[in-house]
Amino acid sequence: MSPPKKHRSALTRRSPRQERAHETVAVILDAAWLLLQQGLSGFNTNRIAERAGVSIGTLYGYFPNKQSILVALARRLLQADRLAVSDALQTAAAQNSDPVRCIVRALFGRHRQDAGLRRTLLGAYLGAGLAADDAEQVRAQVAMMAAHPGWPLAGRSLTDAQLFVISRAVLGVARALTENAEALPASDQALEDEAVRLVHAYLAVAAGGASRAASASSEAKTPSSAARMSGVP
Structure with a gap:
């Protein structure tokens, strides 16, 4: 989904179309990431351009201000999160491991990494x-x-509400690792274990509910034995 029109001009000036332009944007963002690791106090477009080895005019050709650079870095961070989760699912299938644990571990690990930078970038985003x-x-x-064939309950549909609830429950714990890691009540391993337990328990209940609903629907459509014997259609 694209950002609303009123935000687009504040985020980027133009999109890179040629390979060379993509490389320039990547160099700018790499330099910005390195500077951001030193703190926000020295994070400005002049220093980013200098670190990237490009002119300030070139930088402004793609990013109107440092806020737009923070948003671009946030997008890159979130994309890396999605790739890590996808890779975890593929790894679980290849190794015949529990896909839920692999995904939870990858997600929690990503949110533990560079927590301060993640807070800054998600705040900007x-x-x-x-x-x-x-x-x-x-x-x-x-x-x-x-929908992945290696996922528990593959082939069985969960409702949008069920998918929302279970994913947000786990994502909420992951983001707590970023936002308030020092105050968490348990070790990383204990949190991972409980999150995995939560997902499996929820999926089991959801699957049972779906099976009961399907069975009830089937029974409602099938005439009872007594009705068939009495000739009632």
């Missing part, structure tokens, strides 16, 4: 009015996982 974009990206990846 959501502050730019991109909460709906974030929600859509999460929804799309959850739907992809649910």
Whole structure:
């Protein structure tokens, strides 16, 4: 999903179309990431351009201000999160491991890594009015996982509400690892174990409910034995 029109001009000036332009943008973002690791106090477009080895005019050709660079870095971070989760699902299938544990571990690990930078970048991202974009990206990846043949209950449909509840429950714990890691009540391993237990228990209940609903629907459509014997259609 693209950001609302009113936000687009504030985020980028032009999109890179040629390979060379993509390389320039990547160099700018790499330099910005390295500077951001030193703190926000020295994070500005002049220093980023200098670190990237490009002119300030070139930088402004792609990014109107440092806020737009923070948003671009946030997008790159979130994309890396999605790739890590997808890779975990593929690894679980290849190794015949529990896909739920592999995904939870990957997700929690990503949120533990560079927690301070992640807080800064997600703050800029959501502050730019991109909460709906974030929600859509999460929804799309959850739907992809649910449809994957290696996922528990593959082939059985969960409702949108069920997918939302279980994914947000786990994502909420993951984001707590970023937002308030020092105050968490348990070790990383204990949190991982409980999150895995939660997902499996929820999926089992959801699957049971779906099976009961399907059975009830089938029974409602099938005439009873007594009705058949009495000739009632």
